[in-house]
Amino acid sequence: MRERRTVQSVERALDILEALSASDGELQLREIAQRTGINLSTCHHLLMTLMARGYAGQHLRDRSYFLGNKVFEISSMRSRQIDLVPMAMPDLRHLNRETQETVHLEVLRGTDLTTLAKLESRQAVRVGTDSFGKSNAAHATATGKAILAWLPENEMMRVIAEKGLSRFTDRTITTLAGLVEALRVVRRSGYSTDEEEFTLGVTCVGAALRDHSGAVVGAVSCSMPAMRADRAHLDAVTKAVRRCAASISNRLGDTTARNGGGGAASAA
Known part of the structure; x- marks a missing residue:
């Protein structure tokens, strides 16, 4: 041995x-x-x-x-992650049915962006399933930006310092100033977008999930082929994602209703 x-x-x-x-x-x-x-x-x-x-x-x-408190924070985070999938699944399935698009539930584990659940699109033309490199792509994905936007600044900087700002496509944000501005837009609008920043031909919309303390514990997103992401469909998906995130957050005890149901899609 x-x-x-x-x-x-x-x-x-x-x-x-x-x-x-x-x-x-x-x-x-x-x-x-x-x-x-x-x-x-x-x-x-x-x-x-x-x-x-x-x-x-x-x-x-x-x-x-x-x-120290960090020990208890990690224990609490692990407990939430274990419980998050079954708690969120009814809303994820509803979002999948409503939008007909691929749905993701993702969290940050340390500095790694990690997929906890994925429901495939119900349409014949759908986005690919390759997630290679996604653990290093919080800055280039809708779920990653939805989480980063609400982290304390030092925590956000720690993720970027460790993971960097790798370029995945010619649309990826690769400067700190660009990312900071994109995260400001996320906080203002209540949702995040990935317009072919991680994978060419794929558009995503995401929103953060919050627990009873108001802390962000993950994010939900819808991914679709860019050719299907016209303004009307993108607006409808954005509203559905925000409703889904608000519903899951409510299940987790959040009462702030930050994600709401309104708002139209715009580039981050």
Whole structure:
């Protein structure tokens, strides 16, 4: 059996998190070092890194350590993603029937744009199913832009710093200034568009999904051949996507109704 290779520093950081989670209360540095078998200096440096990323915190009064909010955020996000597909599926099926177009449900996992569900178009002429490179294409897709538009600026910049602004077609946004302006339009209009920016010949419309706290947890979109995206059809699809996103968000506990049902399509 092939030996599994692990990274010692990662294992040690995880040991610290597990020690903090198993404790009935906060722990002093020496206690953490003893429980994990990590020397004090290394333990301290790892804790500083975990604190910088929000995975650990420290009381100023007695210098004790505890689990940071980031741990709970990730746990909550994972729970939402597990529940999101069955919760959203009735609305996704309705959107698929109403528009006759391909429907996507997508989220950001870390900095990767990830497809959770896809319902194919009911029409003979439909968009392709190739999603190669999509994990790096938040800036070039309707779902990606719908999510990026509502992220805190530092989180949006982290995604772009890690993934870059790769060119997929001659219509892809490849400058930060261009993307910032496109995201401003998304926030103003309440929906996003991809006009052959990820795949030539494919037009998409997307809208963000929000949970009970108002935080964006994903996006829904409709994709169609560009030849079918005339003004009337695009307007109808845009309204349907926004209604779908609002309905799913309502199921998730959002009461802001940001996505609404009106509005006409326009280029992002």
